[in-house]
Amino acid sequence: MRNPLNQTISAIKPSGIRKFFDIVAEMPDAISLGVGEPDFDTPWKVRDEAIYSLERGRTFYTSNSGLKELRIEIAEYLRRHYDLDYDPIHEMVMTVGGSEGIDMAFRAMLDPGDEVLIPQPCYVSYDPCTILAGGVPVPIPLKEENDFRLKPEELEAAITDKTKILVMPFPNNPTGAVMEREDLAPIVDIVIKHDLFVLTDEIYSELSYTGEPHVSIASFPGMKERTIYINGFSKSHAMTGWRLGYACGPKEIIAQMVKIHQFAIMCAPTTSQYAAVTAIRDCDEDVAHMREEYNDRRRYLLERLKKMNIKCFEPYGAFYIFPSIAEFGMSSEEFCTRLLREKEVAVVPGTAFGDSGEGNVRISYAYSLQNLKRAMDRIEEFVTELRQENK
Amino acid sequence: MREKILNYIEHNSRIDMADLAMLLGSDEVTIMNELEAMEAEHIICGYHTLINWDKTGVDKVSALIEVRVTPQRGMGFDKVAERIYNYPEVNAVYLISGSYDFMVSLEGRTLREVADFVSSKLSPLDSVLSTQTNFVLKKYKDHGTIMAEQHVDEREKVSP
Ligand SMILES: Cc1ncc(COP(=O)(O)O)c(C=O)c1O
Numbered sequence: 001m002r003n004p005l006n007q008t009i010s011a012i013k014p015s016g017i018r019k020f021f022d023i024v025a026e027m028p029d030a031i032s033l034g035v036g037e038p039d040f041d042t043p044w045k046v047r048d049e050a051i052y053s054l055e056r057g058r059t060f061y062t063s064n065s066g067l068k069e070l071r072i073e074i075a076e077y078l079r080r081h082y083d084l085d086y087d088p089i090h091e092m093v094m095t096v097g098g099s100e101g102i103d104m105a106f107r108a109m110l111d112p113g114d115e116v117l118i119p120q121p122c123y124v125s126y127d128p129c130t131i132l133a134g135g136v137p138v139p140i141p142l143k144e145e146n147d148f149r150l151k152p153e154e155l156e157a158a159i160t161d162k163t164k165i166l167v168m169p170f171p172n173n174p175t176g177a178v179m180e181r182e183d184l185a186p187i188v189d190i191v192i193k194h195d196l197f198v199l200t201d202e203i204y205s206e207l208s209y210t211g212e213p214h215v216s217i218a219s220f221p222g223m224k225e226r227t228i229y230i231n232g233f234s235k236s237h238a239m240t241g242w243r244l245g246y247a248c249g250p251k252e253i254i255a256q257m258v259k260i261h262q263f264a265i266m267c268a269p270t271t272s273q274y275a276a277v278t279a280i281r282d283c284d285e286d287v288a289h290m291r292e293e294y295n296d297r298r299r300y301l302l303e304r305l306k307k308m309n310i311k312c313f314e315p316y317g318a319f320y321i322f323p324s325i326a327e328f329g330m331s332s333e334e335f336c337t338r339l340l341r342e343k344e345v346a347v348v349p350g351t352a353f354g355d356s357g358e359g360n361v362r363i364s365y366a367y368s369l370q371n372l373k374r375a376m377d378r379i380e381e382f383v384t385e386l387r388q389e390n391k
Numbered sequence: 392m393r394e395k396i397l398n399y400i401e402h403n404s405r406i407d408m409a410d411l412a413m414l415l416g417s418d419e420v421t422i423m424n425e426l427e428a429m430e431a432e433h434i435i436c437g438y439h440t441l442i443n444w445d446k447t448g449v450d451k452v453s454a455l456i457e458v459r460v461t462p463q464r465g466m467g468f469d470k471v472a473e474r475i476y477n478y479p480e481v482n483a484v485y486l487i488s489g490s491y492d493f494m495v496s497l498e499g500r501t502l503r504e505v506a507d508f509v510s511s512k513l514s515p516l517d518s519v520l521s522t523q524t525n526f527v528l529k530k531y532k533d534h535g536t537i538m539a540e541q542h543v544d545e546r547e548k549v550s551p
Contacts, residue, residue, distance in 0.1 A: 024548045
């Protein structure tokens with residue numbers, strides 16, 4: 001029989017997190033701090049609206065770009081929250097999670113050989129989606145000493161004449177790093193100077209703890225026309241399973257993305273779209289409440305790590321902290337595997353998010369205090385034992 | 392700060408003070424001082440436990456009683472309320488806007504006991520005009536807590 005498989009997809013490694021998942025799956029009693037999704041339930045009024053839409057029989061396809069009413073609400077929301085100005089009709093498409101937006105943006109913009117700059121550690125999909133779109137991923141390893149923010153020199157050094165897109169994954173999964181206005185300004189200058197495009201994944205934008213509102217790179221002068229803006233409901237509104245996100249950008253790019261979407265997906269889930277109207281219109285307070293609770297837990301974990309003398313930079317976004325385990329003289333994977341086997345606590349090796357995650361582990365605080373406390377007690381035992389061993 | 396402390400202890404009065412301090416970016420001494428101050432000011436009036444008695448072998452019956460009264464001359468509703476709330480069987484007394492005056496929450500071991508209380512203690516009070524007793528058949532949610540279900544984490548254990 002002939003080889004049934006496409007070579008490009010066969011050559012892509014399965015996600016590093018998958019391997020770890022398989023080990024954890026064998027240990028049902030392990031305490032996990034390993035998830036990348038909120039522990040909160042979707043606000044009830046959103047769920048109620050979904051039920052209502054089903055009762056009303058709203059079970060048809062929506063338009064390819066998504067419910068107009070929803071897009072208009074989102075445009076309002078983006079203006080209100082981030083000072084962004086998008087035309088809901090021509091510059092926005094509702095997607096199946098932020099994930100689909102990322103995939104489509106690459107497919108709409110890349111030609112074979114085009115390079116995509118990907119600051120790492122980062123979410124796992126930019127790299128494979130670039131490859132599937134025929135592009136060439138070029139990692140930019142971010143440094144702990146810079147709090148995992150992207151520095152202008154790092155960007156400048158990675159640019160070639162093939163560079164087309166810079167991915168901006170902030171607030172960041174897995175590091176929790178954010179880019180504030182003064183961090184973004186020099187990046188914007190370089191992007192414009194080299195005539196690059198930006199794919200900004202701001203799925204965690206509502207979960208920022210700097211005390212200042214989140215700043216979108218798309219809101220800088222001259223950036224809207226060269227930015228694809230990705231966001232969604234998964235993290236901010238605790239709606240991962242609803243599979244709903246959106247992409248905004250220049251209308252020529254969005255038009256091509258809608259074409260891909262139209263043929264590959266048809267439309268984002270209708271029930272989710274109806275529910276999302278309520279989410280975007282009426283849930284600012286629920287989101288604020290979740291943000292506040294995440295922030296408390298973030299402080300709790302940082303303080304616990306400090307008491308254990310574990311080095312950790314202060315992350316200001318998402319719901320992750322990314323402490324350094326370099327002092328123990330083992331790889332991130334080894335550390336996580338031993339922690340799991342010896343103390344039944346699951347955290348994710350930094351290397352699951354790129355080579356530059358070596359030396360760190362991702363701890364998620366999308367868990368109750370009780371859970372965090374139990375896990376941190378065990379981690380404390382573990383590192384105490386490791387330090388004894390290493391003496 | 393106070394509001395945040397209250398929000399936490401309202402739902403978990405047994406929260407460890409060291410943990411609470413870490414959550415709020417404060418220290419234990421400050422938190423303890425705030426708590427003591429709020430106890431002294433009667434902002435914190437007690438620390439109770441939410442019990443689902445249905446799951447125990449203990450018999451408990453509770454009722455919500457709507458009470459219409461005539462306020463006594465010169466004393467308003469407060470004096471009447473006092474006559475009612477001083478009975479230990481009475482759990483809660485609220486002054487209510489609308490078609491009756493007080494909502495009285497009562498607890499007893501049996502229906503009989505509650506009914507006896509109403510007919511022998513509550514109704515005969517001078518200022519009580521009428522009562523309507525509503526027995527609670529099932530408690531779904533109390534103090535912001537859903538009684539029936541244990542929340543289980545059904546997420547995948549590890550996800551990107
Ligand atoms: C940085 C980042 N971007 C995008 C996604 C995809 O989210 P969704 O497709 O649920 O919107 C995730 C999910 O973990 C993420 O962490």
